[in-house]
Amino acid sequence: GQQVMQIxxxxxxxxxxxxxxxxNSSTTLSNIQWYKQRPGGHPVFLIQLVKxxxxxxxxxxxxxxxxxxxxxxxxxxxxxxxxxxxxxxxGGAGGxxxxxxxxxxxxxxxx
Amino acid sequence: NAGVTQxxxxxxxKTGQSxxxxxxxxxxxxxxxxxxxxxxxxxxxxxxxxxAGITDQGEVPNGYNVSRSTTEDFPxxxxxxxxSQTSVYFCASSRQGPGANVLTxxxxxxxxxx
Numbered sequence: 001g002q003q004v005m006q007i008x009x010x011x012x013x014x015x016x017x018x019x020x021x022x023x024n025s026s027t028t029l030s031n032i033q034w035y036k037q038r039p040g041g042h043p044v045f046l047i048q049l050v051k052x053x054x055x056x057x058x059x060x061x062x063x064x065x066x067x068x069x070x071x072x073x074x075x076x077x078x079x080x081x082x083x084x085x086x087x088x089x090x091g092g093a094g095g096x097x098x099x100x101x102x103x104x105x106x107x108x109x110x111x
Numbered sequence: 112n113a114g115v116t117q118x119x120x121x122x123x124x125k126t127g128q129s130x131x132x133x134x135x136x137x138x139x140x141x142x143x144x145x146x147x148x149x150x151x152x153x154x155x156x157x158x159x160x161x162x163a164g165i166t167d168q169g170e171v172p173n174g175y176n177v178s179r180s181t182t183e184d185f186p187x188x189x190x191x192x193x194x195s196q197t198s199v200y201f202c203a204s205s206r207q208g209p210g211a212n213v214l215t216x217x218x219x220x221x222x223x224x225x
Contacts, residue, residue, distance in 0.1 A: 001170065009151065033213065042201060042216040043154070050210060088153060090214075097142040097161065097205055097212040098169070101154040 006102035023089035117217035134202030
């Protein structure tokens with residue numbers, strides 16, 4: 001079945017440093033979504049990418065979808081303590097609603 | 112607008128006991144799903160439903176049953192709990208259709224099986 005891997009599993013940064021997490025799928029995706037889960041909370045939707053090579057920005061967050069639609073990345077510029085949490089990618093394939101989640105990257109930001 | 116409501120938030124069971132995790136949504140979403148979250152494993156799909164009366168298995172369905180008698184409710188049943196089912200369970204829903212599969216999650220149910 002479809003597998004979605006994320007690296008790194010953990011990342012500690014100093015506040016103000018940049019952060020990137022990478023997501024790779026074993027199969028071609030129809031869309032990819034990113035979610036953020038704060039400690040003790042539930043995943044919350046951030047963004048969806050559907051086009052090959054698509055790049056979207058949300059303030060300090062930049063999301064990319066690979067040309068082959070099998071990989072994606074999330075880059076945070078100048079991290080803040082409010083960025084702390086676990087970031088998940090989730091891939092959709094075919095026309096259905098099922099999403100396969102990546103293993104997540106836990107981000108810790110130190111002052 | 113409550114969104115996705117899960118109950119209970121916490122539950123402790125003994126091995127072999129049965130229980131039902133409740134999930135209800137008020138957004139008229141056709142698609143509903145259950146995930147379990149374990150450290151280092153991400154979110155794994157247990158069962159899902161694309162509408163009332165229709166359910167299907169996800170990645171890790173063994174030991175769990177579901178039903179979907181109404182659009183709003185999607186309960187998850189553990190028939191005979193095992194320690195391996197200790198986890199945090201999330202219910203999530205979305206609309207149907209291309210590009211519409213953005214999930215809204217409930218707050219989660221933390222289950223411990225002794």
